[in-house]
Amino acid sequence: MSEAPLRVLIVDDEAPARARLRDLLGDIAATQPSRVVGLAANGVEALRLLESEPADVVLADIRMPVMDGVELARHVLRFEQPPAVIFTTAYDQYAIQAFELAATDYLLKPVRAQRLAESLARVRRQLPAADELLAGLAPGPRRHFSVNERGRILLVPVADVVYLRAELKYVTARTVEREFLLDESLVQLEQEFSGRFVRVHRNCLVARAAVAGVERGGEQDGEAHWDVLLAGLAERLPISRRQWPVVKQVLGL
Structure with a gap:
């Protein structure tokens, strides 16, 4: 990034905190020029804004309703040109040390002008973000999958997904209504959502809550399963012989 104004999106569920960050950006404009492209109260609002208004930097609170800052950052990282994410946080010292190891930065509340200027200077040096660290910092699995579809960011609630199936280089997430393509690994999804999905085949995970039962199949063609x-x-969905004992145990059959 050059010394042109950075496009900044401010995300915080408290209006006074959003206003303070906007004022601070104005205070340091002489050394770190910026332009606020939007204000959002949670991660979902932020993603909606980013669909139509690209940003170079997202200043995101950690704890917010609907979608917190960590999950927002993980969705943002999958953009073709992801903005830098700077957390504004009241986390304890151990979490701060973890943030320091990441490429994303953090700002302790109440945010100070000098610290904000230093953080924007880091952004200009193009420090990349790390999804692995964000996954480690998250209090639990994501609540949404993000899907890029015809230039829009679709948020698919994880709770609505019936199964995940690997197909070529994508994973198909199936809800009752339709299918979505995820640019993610089935192995990583299994690790992240081990409590929600069970592997029934080498290429398929099924939501435990969506299982209505099991039934014998394939007997007519001589390959019973x-x-x-x-x-x-x-x-x-067929259950492989290898996974059948695991599926029986998990589902209490």
Whole structure:
């Protein structure tokens, strides 16, 4: 990034905190020029704004309703040209040390002008973000998957996903209504959502809450196996012989 004004999106659920950051950006404009492109009260609002207004920097509170700052940052990292994410936080010293190891920066509340200027200077040096660190800092699995579709960012609630199936280089996330393509690894998704999904085949994870039962299948063609029956879908998913003992144990069959 050059010394042209940085495009900044401010994300905080408290209006006074948003106003303070905006004022501070004005105070340091002589050394760190910037332009506020939007204000958002949570991560979902921020993603909606980023669809139409690109940003170089996202100043994001950590604890917010609907979608917190850590999950927002993980979605942002999947943009083709992701903005830098700077957290504004009241986390304890151990979390701050973790932030210092990341490429993203942090600002302790109440935010000071000099510290904000230093942080924007770091952004200009193009320090990249690290999804692995963000995953470690998150209090739990994400609540949404983010999907880039025809220039828009779609947020798919994880709770709505019936199954995840690896196909070529993408993973298909299936809800009752439709399919979405995720640019993620099935192995990583299994690790992150181990409490929600169970592997039924080498290429498929099924939401435990979506399992309506199991039934024998394939007997007519001589390759008998068990199928998972899904709530809300007529589709049946085969269970591999290798995964059958695990599926039985997990589902209490």
